[in-house]
Amino acid sequence: MDLPTYWSNKLSQYSTEEWSKKPNIFATEILKYLPNTGELLELGAGVCQDSIYFSSLGYKVIASDFIPPIKKHSEFDYQVIDLNNSLPFNDFTFDIVYCHLGMHFFTIQRTKQIFSEIYKVLKPGGIFCATFNSLTDSEVKNSNKIDSDYYQTPSGLIKRFFSPESLKQILPSDFKIILLDSNGVTIKDGSNKLIRLVCQK
Numbered sequence: 534m535d536l537p538t539y540w541s542n543k544l545s546q547y548s549t550e551e552w553s554k555k556p557n558i559f560a561t562e563i564l565k566y567l568p569n570t571g572e573l574l575e576l577g578a579g580v581c582q583d584s585i586y587f588s589s590l591g592y593k594v595i596a597s598d599f600i601p602p603i604k605k606h607s608e609f610d611y612q613v614i615d616l617n618n619s620l621p622f623n624d625f626t627f628d629i630v631y632c633h634l635g636m637h638f639f640t641i642q643r644t645k646q647i648f649s650e651i652y653k654v655l656k657p658g659g660i661f662c663a664t665f666n667s668l669t670d671s672e673v674k675n676s677n678k679i680d681s682d683y684y685q686t687p688s689g690l691i692k693r694f695f696s697p698e699s700l701k702q703i704l705p706s707d708f709k710i711i712l713l714d715s716n717g718v719t720i721k722d723g724s725n726k727l728i729r730l731v732c733q734k
């Protein structure tokens with residue numbers, strides 16, 4: 534599967550949908566856990582609806598994805614970052630690292646490394662917040678299992694699904710978990726039980 538083409542087509546389609554013009558519900562829910570100002574890195578930003586939102590609130594935002602942006606944005610920086618490679622930032626760079634449903638496409642080894650790299654690039658006291666699709670999702674039932682928690686979905690995508698328990702095992706133990714539950718929802722699909730994670734360095 535040609536992943537850049539797959540995701541470019543998907544994001545072009547997303548960008549025509551009304552829900553993609555508003556911040557994700559999770560982005561609005563987590564403001565209470567965030568410092569009022571600071572540098573925020575978004576990973577797997579997609580159509581950048583949440584980077585637009587965070588920059589409108591005054592955060593200094595770098596949005597990133599492994600493909601070029603679907604639309605140019607002047608309010609924040611955008612970097613092409615493939616999470617298969619190490620994060621291209623110095624340690625202690627960000628106050629916040631944010632990722633909405635972008636951590637699904639990696640082996641267990643790389644997933645652990647990504648979380649460790651996120652820990653490193655955060656400043657002391659920095660916040661990592663992310664959502665994940667759950668192992669209880671109906672998509673899992675329609676997918677072929679490749680490895681533990683790792684599936685090929687009907688669209689051919691190789692995708693990792695998570696549970697609060699699996700995340701506890703994968704996250705660097707130095708993170709202090711502030712929120713970890715399965716109560717997240719999306720505008721796109723109100724029935725989703727997304728896993729919500731907020732943790733602090």
Ligand SMILES: C[S@@+](CC[C@H](N)C(=O)[O-])C[C@H]1O[C@@H](n2cnc3c(N)ncnc32)[C@H](O)[C@@H]1O
Pocket residue numbers: 540544557576577578579580581598599600614615616617632633634635636638
């Ligand atoms: C389910 S979409 C989520 C997009 C957006 N955060 C949202 O919530 O609508 C997954 C995103 O991960 C990105 N992605 C896929 N593989 C990636 C990789 N290797 N490195 C970085 N981003 C990747 C895709 O391009 C896509 O934007």
